[in-house]
Amino acid sequence: MLRTVEWRNNKLSIIDQNRLPAKLVYIELGSVEEIADAIKTMKVRGAPAIGAVAAAGLVVAAIRSSAQTPVELSRAVEAAADVIRSTRPTAANLFNGIDRIVAVLRRNNGRPVSDVIGEMSAVAGDYLEEDVRGNQRMGRYGQELIPDGANILTHCNAGGLATVGYGTALGVVRAATEAGKSVHVYADETRPRLQGARLTVWELMRDAIPVTLIADNMAASLMRQGKIDCVITGADRIAANGDAANKIGTYSIAVLARAHNIPMYIAAPMTTVDISVPSGDAIVIEERSREEMTEIEGLAIAPKGARVINPAFDVTPAELITAIITERGVLRPPYSESIARAAGV
Amino acid sequence: MLRTVEWRNNKLSIIDQNRLPAKLVYIELGSVEEIADAIKTMKVRGAPAIGAVAAAGLVVAAIRSSAQTPVELSRAVEAAADVIRSTRPTAANLFNGIDRIVAVLRRNNGRPVSDVIGEMSAVAGDYLEEDVRGNQRMGRYGQELIPDGANILTHCNAGGLATVGYGTALGVVRAATEAGKSVHVYADETRPRLQGARLTVWELMRDAIPVTLIADNMAASLMRQGKIDCVITGADRIAANGDAANKIGTYSIAVLARAHNIPMYIAAPMTTVDISVPSGDAIVIEERSREEMTEIEGLAIAPKGARVINPAFDVTPAELITAIITERGVLRPPYSESIARAAGV
Numbered sequence: 001m002l003r004t005v006e007w008r009n010n011k012l013s014i015i016d017q018n019r020l021p022a023k024l025v026y027i028e029l030g031s032v033e034e035i036a037d038a039i040k041t042m043k044v045r046g047a048p049a050i051g052a053v054a055a056a057g058l059v060v061a062a063i064r065s066s067a068q069t070p071v072e073l074s075r076a077v078e079a080a081a082d083v084i085r086s087t088r089p090t091a092a093n094l095f096n097g098i099d100r101i102v103a104v105l106r107r108n109n110g111r112p113v114s115d116v117i118g119e120m121s122a123v124a125g126d127y128l129e130e131d132v133r134g135n136q137r138m139g140r141y142g143q144e145l146i147p148d149g150a151n152i153l154t155h156c157n158a159g160g161l162a163t164v165g166y167g168t169a170l171g172v173v174r175a176a177t178e179a180g181k182s183v184h185v186y187a188d189e190t191r192p193r194l195q196g197a198r199l200t201v202w203e204l205m206r207d208a209i210p211v212t213l214i215a216d217n218m219a220a221s222l223m224r225q226g227k228i229d230c231v232i233t234g235a236d237r238i239a240a241n242g243d244a245a246n247k248i249g250t251y252s253i254a255v256l257a258r259a260h261n262i263p264m265y266i267a268a269p270m271t272t273v274d275i276s277v278p279s280g281d282a283i284v285i286e287e288r289s290r291e292e293m294t295e296i297e298g299l300a301i302a303p304k305g306a307r308v309i310n311p312a313f314d315v316t317p318a319e320l321i322t323a324i325i326t327e328r329g330v331l332r333p334p335y336s337e338s339i340a341r342a343a344g345v
Numbered sequence: 346m347l348r349t350v351e352w353r354n355n356k357l358s359i360i361d362q363n364r365l366p367a368k369l370v371y372i373e374l375g376s377v378e379e380i381a382d383a384i385k386t387m388k389v390r391g392a393p394a395i396g397a398v399a400a401a402g403l404v405v406a407a408i409r410s411s412a413q414t415p416v417e418l419s420r421a422v423e424a425a426a427d428v429i430r431s432t433r434p435t436a437a438n439l440f441n442g443i444d445r446i447v448a449v450l451r452r453n454n455g456r457p458v459s460d461v462i463g464e465m466s467a468v469a470g471d472y473l474e475e476d477v478r479g480n481q482r483m484g485r486y487g488q489e490l491i492p493d494g495a496n497i498l499t500h501c502n503a504g505g506l507a508t509v510g511y512g513t514a515l516g517v518v519r520a521a522t523e524a525g526k527s528v529h530v531y532a533d534e535t536r537p538r539l540q541g542a543r544l545t546v547w548e549l550m551r552d553a554i555p556v557t558l559i560a561d562n563m564a565a566s567l568m569r570q571g572k573i574d575c576v577i578t579g580a581d582r583i584a585a586n587g588d589a590a591n592k593i594g595t596y597s598i599a600v601l602a603r604a605h606n607i608p609m610y611i612a613a614p615m616t617t618v619d620i621s622v623p624s625g626d627a628i629v630i631e632e633r634s635r636e637e638m639t640e641i642e643g644l645a646i647a648p649k650g651a652r653v654i655n656p657a658f659d660v661t662p663a664e665l666i667t668a669i670i671t672e673r674g675v676l677r678p679p680y681s682e683s684i685a686r687a688a689g690v
Binding site: 188190205210215217220248252255296299300306307 | 366367500533534535536537539542543546547550555556557558559560561562563564565566569593594596597600601603604638639641642644645646647648649650651652653654655656659660
């Protein structure tokens with residue numbers, strides 16, 4: 001299985017996703033600055049993947065700090081946590097990953113520095129492993145919803161590349177395939193950053209799962225022709241009521257799916273659920289640079305000085321979501337109840 | 346006013362739209378081959394514009410043929426008509442423009458060659474002038490539907506660049522501005538060929554009409570936020586029942602507009618109406634090359650060998666269209682009646 005985030009011998013490596021699909025290159029992230037830059041510039045992206053990088057990244061920060069005392073260690077890690085927290089605002093997993101490691105630090109307050117770092121490193125390792133195992137469980141639950149022969153629409157990349165490995169939405173696709181079902185994926189190219197074209201198509205082709213690339217504006221027409229049986233996407237933050245923030249365009253698909261009576265599934269780990277947020281209205285939507293809209297690898301595709309907007313995400317209201325597939329099972333409406341139960345609150 | 350198609354002294358020139366927005370360049374089309382190539386490769390695009398090029402193009406073909414006899418002339422023009430007809434299948438105007446000139450040829454069967462060419466040239470000139478005047482009338486009718494302060498969503502380019510001049514959907518926007526209304530346009534970039542980003546934004550900026558570029562997948566989210574007051578697009582072929590083929594993604598917007606209770610207007614000249622086609626099901630949808638999806642100006646944006654689809658158009662069913670704005674007035678449902686009345690059948 002392709003690993004997007006590696007954590008071995010206290011070294012953190014990632015696939016540089018800005019090099020895909022042309023080149024599969026791993027890079028080591030050896031400092032807080034490199035980690036923050038990798039998240040901001042989307043060398044690593046996908047809510048679960050950046051959560052994992054943030055968790056392991058704090059251990060890198062701890063080691064790099066050369067802290068001699070518990071106070072120095074605490075100061076260094078908390079400062080690194082602040083830097084990494086400020087990279088991107090929307091994905092719940094980023095904050096979850098940081099909180100998990102900061103909790104280890106605080107719980108072990110006063111213990112010898114090396115012991116605390118050892119503990120942090122072990123928890124970060126577990127966090128990454130649990131991401132993969134959780135995706136596999138999610139896949140097994142989710143694939144039961146997929147009919148044999150299904151044509152599945154997905155948006156952006158919620159695959160192995162968006163996680164530590166295996167994937168959320170594409171994990172469900174993989175599990176359906178492993179269960180012997182024949183499925184075919186339509187991958188929205190996902191403007192402006194083309195994660196569908198660059199990443200989803202790449203990773204499905206690599207696994208020999210049939211995939212067809214479409215422009216984002218083609219999905220509706222396919223739905224009308226009866227060529228899409230279900231939609232599965234990932235999510236970046238799920239509110240307590242089931243409203244889900246995900247890559248810009250997901251809401252569009254959800255409205256279209258409803259209009260064509262097509263089920264709309266979200267596949268996401270519980271680390272994406274943020275029960276402190278009552279509804280989608282309270283989710284902060286990142287606005288990214290204008291150049292993502294007006295240029296592709298430096299090539300201008302719009303007039304100089306064009307006014308643009310570039311929200312990275314939108315919010316799909318719970319009422320448009322048929323089910324939320326998690327590693328703890330398939331959650332159904334009313335989500336305020338099923339989410340609270342799954343979250344154990 | 347910017348002229349996209351020029352017909353002067355029996356010379357046919359167009360703006361090469363593949364050079365925009367970087368460069369505004371006119372090129373002369375001096376042979377049937379150049380005309381067919383310009384249409385196929387979309388140096389000229391937009392249903393009314395290619396209709397105009399086809400009409401004038403037949404005169405170019407007649408002159409270039411050096412026909413000495415009526416029979417030779419007839420043979421040359423009919424052959425040219427066949428070549429130009431086969432360039433692109435969907436836009437009704439292409440066939441309308443050809444039929445108009447072929448009718449002149451046939452009507453004048455047996456007259457001296459130079460007289461027939463003179464007649465064809467005059468009719469082609471009228472055809473182009475009527476396109477511009479028709480757009481201006483369409484604009485005056487259509488702008489009455491636009492509230493002052495409106496935020497208007499448009500898709501692809503149905504502007505001056507899609508016509509001989511002034512535009513259909515953007516003609517309505519221009520007329521609203523000329524009527525003293527303050528309007529703002531959201532322009533879908535319109536993948537894969539980016540006509541919205543490259544052409545619509547360019548021509549509106551040139552006229553100082555406020556415009557904001559968005560990715561195709563952002564419109565739904567803006568609608569949900571109440572930021573879009575109406576949608577206006579052009580059309581490539583309108584069936585007798587009001588079903589309208591237009592740039593891929595138009596159907597998507599129409600479904601989204603309906604879900605958000607936003608009016609959806611189509612602006613198109615009567616040359617786009619094809620009453621011989623009973624409904625949208627019978628409209629041929631062009632499938633274009635895979636490279637339009639996988640490359641941008643030669644730059645690969647998807648893995649090598651990726652399977653793609655690339656339908657250039659989709660069909661919006663009449664029931665999703667609030668009104669069809671034409672140079673003969675604003676047509677309302679039931680369209681089978683209002684279209685027949687406007688077409689004089």
